[in-house]
Amino acid sequence: MATTTSAFHRKIEVVSPTRQRVMGVLFILLGLALVFFFTPGLTQDQTTTFGLSLATSQVQLPPWQVHTLSTLYGLAVVSAILGGIQLARGFGRYTNWMLGLVVGLFIFGFLVWAAAGKSLNLVGMLNTTLSRSVPITLGALSGILCERSGVVNIAIEGMMLTGAMVSALVGSLTQNAWIGLLAAIIAGALLALVHAVLSIKYKTNQIVSGTVINIFATGVTSYISAKFLQVNQALNNPPTFGGTPIPLLSEIPILGPVLFSNSIFVYVMFILLVILHIALFQTRWGLRLRAVGEHPKAADTLGIDVFKTRYMAVVLGGMVAGFAGGYFTLGSAGRFDEVMTAGRGFIGLAAMIFGNWNPFGAFGAGVLFGFADALASRLAILGIAIPSQFLLMAPYIATMIVLAGVIGRARPPAADGVPYEKE
Amino acid sequence: MPDFGKLVLNELNHTPSPQPEKRKRGIPQSVLIPLLAVLTGLIFGAIFIILTSQEVYTGFGQSLGAGFAAMWDVVARSYNALFTGALGDPVRMINALQSGNALEIRRAFNPFLESLVTSTPYIFAGLAVALGFRAGVFNIGAEGQLFIGAITATYIGYKLVGLPMIIHLPLALLAGALGGALWGFIPGWLKAKTGGHEVINTIMMNYIAFRLSEWLLTGPMKRPGSYNPVSPEIQPSAWLPRFFDDPIRFHLGFFLALGLAYVVYWFLFKTTWGFELRTVGSNPYGAKYAGMDVTKNTILAMTLSGALAGLAGANEVLGVNHFLAMAFSSGYGFDSIALALLGNNHPVGVVLASLLFGTLRNGATRMQLSADIPIDIISVLQAVILAFIAAPAIIRSLYRLRKPAEGEGLITIKGWGG
Numbered sequence: 001m002a003t004t005t006s007a008f009h010r011k012i013e014v015v016s017p018t019r020q021r022v023m024g025v026l027f028i029l030l031g032l033a034l035v036f037f038f039t040p041g042l043t044q045d046q047t048t049t050f051g052l053s054l055a056t057s058q059v060q061l062p063p064w065q066v067h068t069l070s071t072l073y074g075l076a077v078v079s080a081i082l083g084g085i086q087l088a089r090g091f092g093r094y095t096n097w098m099l100g101l102v103v104g105l106f107i108f109g110f111l112v113w114a115a116a117g118k119s120l121n122l123v124g125m126l127n128t129t130l131s132r133s134v135p136i137t138l139g140a141l142s143g144i145l146c147e148r149s150g151v152v153n154i155a156i157e158g159m160m161l162t163g164a165m166v167s168a169l170v171g172s173l174t175q176n177a178w179i180g181l182l183a184a185i186i187a188g189a190l191l192a193l194v195h196a197v198l199s200i201k202y203k204t205n206q207i208v209s210g211t212v213i214n215i216f217a218t219g220v221t222s223y224i225s226a227k228f229l230q231v232n233q234a235l236n237n238p239p240t241f242g243g244t245p246i247p248l249l250s251e252i253p254i255l256g257p258v259l260f261s262n263s264i265f266v267y268v269m270f271i272l273l274v275i276l277h278i279a280l281f282q283t284r285w286g287l288r289l290r291a292v293g294e295h296p297k298a299a300d301t302l303g304i305d306v307f308k309t310r311y312m313a314v315v316l317g318g319m320v321a322g323f324a325g326g327y328f329t330l331g332s333a334g335r336f337d338e339v340m341t342a343g344r345g346f347i348g349l350a351a352m353i354f355g356n357w358n359p360f361g362a363f364g365a366g367v368l369f370g371f372a373d374a375l376a377s378r379l380a381i382l383g384i385a386i387p388s389q390f391l392l393m394a395p396y397i398a399t400m401i402v403l404a405g406v407i408g409r410a411r412p413p414a415a416d417g418v419p420y421e422k423e
Numbered sequence: 424m425p426d427f428g429k430l431v432l433n434e435l436n437h438t439p440s441p442q443p444e445k446r447k448r449g450i451p452q453s454v455l456i457p458l459l460a461v462l463t464g465l466i467f468g469a470i471f472i473i474l475t476s477q478e479v480y481t482g483f484g485q486s487l488g489a490g491f492a493a494m495w496d497v498v499a500r501s502y503n504a505l506f507t508g509a510l511g512d513p514v515r516m517i518n519a520l521q522s523g524n525a526l527e528i529r530r531a532f533n534p535f536l537e538s539l540v541t542s543t544p545y546i547f548a549g550l551a552v553a554l555g556f557r558a559g560v561f562n563i564g565a566e567g568q569l570f571i572g573a574i575t576a577t578y579i580g581y582k583l584v585g586l587p588m589i590i591h592l593p594l595a596l597l598a599g600a601l602g603g604a605l606w607g608f609i610p611g612w613l614k615a616k617t618g619g620h621e622v623i624n625t626i627m628m629n630y631i632a633f634r635l636s637e638w639l640l641t642g643p644m645k646r647p648g649s650y651n652p653v654s655p656e657i658q659p660s661a662w663l664p665r666f667f668d669d670p671i672r673f674h675l676g677f678f679l680a681l682g683l684a685y686v687v688y689w690f691l692f693k694t695t696w697g698f699e700l701r702t703v704g705s706n707p708y709g710a711k712y713a714g715m716d717v718t719k720n721t722i723l724a725m726t727l728s729g730a731l732a733g734l735a736g737a738n739e740v741l742g743v744n745h746f747l748a749m750a751f752s753s754g755y756g757f758d759s760i761a762l763a764l765l766g767n768n769h770p771v772g773v774v775l776a777s778l779l780f781g782t783l784r785n786g787a788t789r790m791q792l793s794a795d796i797p798i799d800i801i802s803v804l805q806a807v808i809l810a811f812i813a814a815p816a817i818i819r820s821l822y823r824l825r826k827p828a829e830g831e832g833l834i835t836i837k838g839w840g841g
Contacts, residue, residue: 154563154626194810202814207561207622211760212810218754219802226797227475343630353623389638396627403619 020090023099027083030106034076038113042069048112051121054257056245061253068116075109100364107371114382125374126258133363133370134265134331135160135341138324139348140355140362141276142317146192147357148280149313150293152417154210155195156321157345158217159188163325165221168229168336171238171329180238181326188322189315191217196314200307203419222338229336240334241265265331269363272320277359289313293413296420306420321345350399357412369395452815452824457765457772459818460811461779468804469498472796501794508789509782511535529671534785536673540743542781544569544755546680547735549762549773550687551603551728556768557691558724559704564610564625565732566756567632568603572733573740574636575602577747578644580657580740591660596679596737603733604726606632611725615718621725629756636749644747654747663742676742681774683731688770700724732756753784754802761809780805 046068052061079102085091091098111120139156146153163184171180191213198209229236241263250260259266280286291299292309300306324344329336347369354368355361372395376388450458473479473494482493511534519531548565555562562568576599583591610624639645640652647655663674691697703710703720711717735755740747762780766772780801787798811818819826 154622198810198814202816204810204813207563208760208764208809208813211563211757212806212813215754215757215761215802215809216806219799219804219806222799223797223803224475226799227795343633346626346630349623350627387638387642389634393631393634396630400613400619400624400627403623404613404617405619 020095021087023095024083024087024090027086027098027102028080029083030102031076031079031083034072034079034106034109038072038109039069042072042113042116044069046117048115048117049119050111050115051119052123052254054121054123054127054261056261059251059253063119064122066112068112071112072109075105075112079105103368114384118382120382123254123257125378127261128374128377129367129371130258130266131262131332131370132373133366134269134327135324135344136348136351136369136373137269137363137366138272138320138327139345140351140366141272141359142321142324143349143352144276144280144357144359144362145317145320146314147352147416148293148413149289149310150296150413150415150418150420151196151199151310151314152206152210153192153195153314153317154207154346154349155191155213155217156317156348157341157343158210158214159191159318159321160325160328160345160348161221161339161341162191162217163188163322164328164340165224165229165325165336166322167326168236168238168329169224172235175239177239177241177330180330181323184322184326184330185319186322188318188320188325190318192315192318192321193311195318196311199419200310200314203421206417206419218339221336225336225338236335238330238334240329241331263331265327268323273359273363280359290413293415296415296418300420300422306422310420324348347395350395353412354399354402368398453767455824456815456818457767457776457812459822460765460808460815463811463818463821464804464808465502467807468800469502471803472498472501472800497794501790501796504790504792504794504796505783505786507786508534508793509538509786529667529669533671534789536667536671538778538782538785539677540672540674540781541785542777543676543680543742544735544739544752545759545762545777545781546677546684546774547738548732548755548759549766549777550680550684550770551731551735552759552763553766553768553770553773554687554691554700554731555724555728556763557704558700558720558728559707560611560614560721560724560728561622562607562625562725562728562732563622563760564606564628564756565728565735565759566752566754567625567629568606568729568732569736569739569752569756570632570636571606571736572599572603573736573747573751574639574644575599575733576661576737577654577657577740580661581655581746583661584658586658586660588660588664591658592663592741595657595661595741596734599733599737599741600730601733603736604730607729607732608722608726611722611729614725615721633749636747640747640749646746652749657741657745661741662745663738665742672743674742676738679734680738680777683734684770684774687731691770696723732759735759758802758805761805761812764809764812 047065048068048071050064050066052064053059082098082102086095086098111122111125114120139160142156142159143153166187167180167184169180170183171177174180195206195209195213198204198212199206225236243261244264244267245256246260246267250256252260278286280290288299288304289309291302292304292306292313296306299309325341328340328344333340348366351362351365351369354365355363372391376391379386379388379391476493476497478493478497479490483490511532516531519527522528548569551565551568552562576595579595579598580591583594586594606628610619610621610628613619613624614621637652640654644654646653663676663679665672665674667673689697691701699710699715700720700723702713703715703717704724707717710720736752739751739755744751758780762773762776765776765779766774783804784798784801787796787801790796790800791798816826818824
């Protein structure tokens with residue numbers, strides 16, 4: 001409470017000495033962890049093999065073989081050196097990039113250890129990671145749209161769940177995945193409209209309003225599922241969007257199979273990411289939206305319609321969340337199951353905070369959390385003795401740490417969650 | 424994060440003046456609005472049932488009259504099942520009493536007592552959220568605290584063997600309260616010390632608790648020899664005693680919950696600690712200037728709130744299930760937000776609201792069986808009721824009520840930054 005952070009302080013904070021030191025120590029600790037947790041039990045003659053092509057790729061690259069122990073030591077040394085530089089003089093505004101790099105090195109080290117003496121298809125793993133990050137990133141984008149305009153949205157989960165149910169139902173009825181997807185977007189928009197009316201017009205507490213929508217969505221989707229979808233399988237059998245490799249691009253070695261051999265959801269996620277980033281930070285529209293979220297009174301004085309801007313942002317956010325819901329049924333499972341979103345909407349919320357309310361930051365967090373998700377489902381195959389539940393917990397714990405300001409300070413829009421009263 | 428000074432100004436502008444509420448004639452709106460919200464919720468539920476019933480559409484396909492008849496029929500059948508399932512069938516009760524058959528009497532009166540059983544976790548969890556609201560913290564993590572409380576209570580319940588009940592049961596309940604308290608303390612501490620918003624942190628803690636339970640139930644706490652992720656059976660010495668023979672599950676937990684409601688009332692309104700907690704909740708700025716420790720009170724409120732939610736979990740495993748499984752809670756922790764608000768964050772209100780929700784949920788089980796209406800209709804009802812409670816202006820305009828002179832002062836939780 002007392003740690004008030006204005007925009008002015010934030011500029012300084014990026015290079016604040018405390019944070020510089022914490023980061024440096026963290027880099028070194030990650031390096032040490034690579035040595036202490038992963039090297040025991042490994043022998044000199046072990047190697048790790050990474051597959052670099054999908055089975056479907058035309059160009060098959062030979063697998064990449066690394067010496068397990070020396071790779072781990074190498075990664076540890078690089079982390080430690082980066083930590084040393086960070087402690088000594090700091091990376092200034094590149095600190096966050098360095099953090100990303102070191103975390104990336106650590107994860108790579110983890111994989112090298114996990115697949116020691118075995119083979120792991122790295123490209124397939126990254127492809128799955130990207131696919132799993134779709135609902136998380138889209139959820140985060142939905143949250144960013146709402147919260148940048150000053151409306152807290154914890155109902156992303158409910159909107160996603162509803163989108164998933166509606167797309168399964170409508171997709172099955174029409175036997176057209178596109179119409180199903182459209183219905184999901186509309187359903188998300190309608191729920192968002194309820195949230196907007198409650199929190200903007202009636203000035204309801206926005207967390208209560210979000211809770212209303214979450215409870216409502218769980219109830220309605222489970223109700224429809226129990227009454228119709230489970231009874232009549234024809235109503236729960238939508239056509240799905242399979243993988244849609246992009247011609248030519250998907251044949252690029254490594255990048256092709258990872259980025260361009262996915263479902264349309266991944267492509268739309270990238271397009272939305274870029275559009276939202278440009279719209280928020282390069283256009284008048286975005287400036288106004290952010291102004292409404294930071295200082296609605298000032299925005300109002302300058303003639304921006306605060307209420308209209310917020311309505312629009314929340315409904316757009318709902319459409320994104322509804323679209324993300326479509327991913328679960330049309331892009332992944334091919335059917336609707338009760339509460340199938342399983343907290344992805346809340347992880348999306350976490351990714352939004354983690355990414356500091358920036359689209360690309362949220363995408364980074366989404367990929368990280370998607371990786372935890374993808375890895376959790378492969379632990380058993382790799383024969384690692386870490387319970388998958390702990391990996392699935394990681395995003396939540398990481399978010400709490402970020403929120404506590406240990407690594408960086410999360411800074412929400414100033415007027416986030418505060419209803420606007422016109423005078 | 425909003426500027427602290429500005430936040431305080433907002434607070435002062437919006438906080439209702441501390442004058443005593445003027446006595447008005449008729450039912451006060453603080454009672455009338457919840458009642459109307461429940462009524463409107465039931466009407467909304469009826470519309471929802473009508474819209475999703477095949478019979479209605481077939482009826483309208485034949486003729487207008489048949490359509491309306493089908494509408495009436497489906498709603499009457501559903502709500503009849505709801506109320507007899509919740510409170511018991513009066514005809515059957517009278518017949519059972521006349522026959523004098525003990526088992527038949529128990530069966531006839533079971534629905535009513537079962538409603539009390541369903542209400543019990545609601546009372547605990549509702550008190551938890553209400554206490555948080557009173558202290559200005561939004562504990563959206565009751566569900567996670569409830570899970571942790573259930574885990575710790577279950578562990579003490581099956582691990583300790585050979586204790587007399589008089590020691591074992593209190594110990595298991597205490598374990599549940601402590602487990603929940605820990606899960607509430609962490610976000611409370613984080614809020615007080617770092618400003619991390621408790622809403623986000625408790626949401627995160629919820630999911631950490633779910634994953635933790637999954638891991639425990641598939642690993643360390645799994646029942647030996649079982650294929651399902653369930654814990655071993657709790658020792659009978661840790662069971663909350665039941666008052667009647669089967670099938671009646673009515674147990675001591677209900678009276679514990681009522682007793683605790685009184686304790687919470689006494690604590691909040693009759694003790695200095697409770698006064699400080701409420702002051703910090705309604706006006707942290709003023710509380711600080713009066714020399715109250717806002718940090719301490721925030722942590723205290725979240726810890727106590729967690730303990731109450733933990734007891735809700737302990738109550739379920741020790742009183743009803745006698746073991747832990749993932750599906751032991753039907754979202755009591757989330758529903759309790761609605762309960763606290765419906766009960767105006769007052770222990771008496773919470774108990775009444777819990778009785779209502781418990782009754783509805785229990786009746787819905789019967790409705791599912793005999794009227795083919797999925798039990799999830801209750802969540803829809805709860806969401807709608809909560810929406811009307813949170814936005815009383817809707818109810819006022821629906822029923823042409825006058826706007827009260829003073830502000831609402833419903834909850835004073837601001838955005839993320841704290």
